[in-house]
Amino acid sequence: MSRSRSGRAARHAERQGGAGSGASEAIWPGIEGGRYRPIPAHGIEAIHQTALRILAEVGLASATPRCIETVTTAGGSVSEAGRLMFPPELIERTLESAGRGFKLFGQRPEYDLDPSGTRIHLGTSGAAVHIVDSKTGQIRDSTLADLHDMARLAQALPNIHMFQRTVVARDIEDTHAMELNTAYACAAGTAKPIGTSFSSVATMQTAVEMFHMIAGGEQAWRERPFCCVSTCFVVPPLTFAEEALGIIECAAETGTPLKLVSAGQAGATSPAPLAGAVAQQTAEVLAGLAYVNLLNPGHPALFGALPFVSDLRTGAMSGGSAEQGVLMAACAQMAQYYGIPCAVSAGMTDSKMPDFQAGYEKGITELLSALAGANLIYEAAGMYGSLLAASKESFVLDNDMIGSVMRAARGFEINEDALAFDVIREVCLNGPGHFLGSGQTLGRMQSDYFYPELADRATPQAWADAGAPSTLEAARTRTEEILAGDASPVFGAETTAAIFLRFPEISARWG
Known part of the structure; x- marks a missing residue:
């Protein structure tokens, strides 16, 4: 059994490219998906060609002077209507230089993630x-303390692999102070890879200075940047968000990884047909990839095509719909076509509470994304009300659910040991007629099976005899236990003191 476990650990490390350790022997960060393919083979090329036509014939509005100069110098043009046009050869050329093979780093190497191929990771x-x-x-307004609590929960829970900002600190009115404290709360609460967003270049530059202090200097940050900045650089349909273009420029200058997000709403800000929604969002993200790679070839940037779904009866966002899962799986396919790590959104239930609706909506959207091999599945924990609310x-x-999703995506191996012919023969011809005491059964308990922490698998009678315990109540108890633990910043007291001295906007809230 010892040799078997050692061999499995080695295989796990090999599969994940040396990144991170798993939550159990049955699942680990970087399990490979890719079995679910909603776009047929011929459809991939058709969507790609449509995206190229969109960029060449429609282009994007509201480009900034620097963006226009950069793109036109590389072969783009500006139409009579003032739209920035990207010819196919420019897109193809910049795709060749796009960042691939990069990792998302944690503050500690054991939390590094390898988002290559069809390796899957889930987070917030x-x-x-x-x-x-x-x-x-x-329902109440979210606060900075809530955000810090959620980062600490992500740190403690093994199947949450990365933590991007989940809630807005509505108790801080000043935008600069709010965004800087948000970055601090994320980095203080977890050593796993983090993410946040910024509404101004000045705030991002200040936050990156703080990240330098946490990392151990600018060079250390550039070697292992542990925060991926999410930027919605496009306002669909096909209009640049001017301030966000500055965020792309700042990222290129500071070595900060990017999640390039285009989040149209099918039937509202992108076409109602799912294929058209994917084509438009693909085009928009390709424009962002072209720009960042013209600024800094090979820059680590995630393919964040995120077409969301509208309930066309009401116009409301429907983040928990089956169509949402299909769309995210399709966007994962497009990212794989380009060979660029992708970021998708799943788990965005429309339910307002942890209930039956929440369970099936979270489950189906996350499972479809994982089975498609989406590299980074965001919004996978804690979100309700179509992203308007969160629950600790x-x-x-x-x-628990993420663990089950990962186990399903893993599938199973076919080899002599797994087919178990010798064990079947021994049990049936010479043994007790069952496999409960088999050495293979004992050895495979941890390697082949995932055991959720809270799911109740007792019989109905045993459950009733135990007082009919609630899984939700058990989750509240476990949450309280985690948050009652040490809340000190993961980067230590010395760095904390230095940050407080340098940034009064932070020390005023935390000092």
């Missing part, structure tokens, strides 16, 4: 403005 994101109290049913105890519940 969103900008919820409310907190759901599942016990009372009340849901982090614990979703940690």
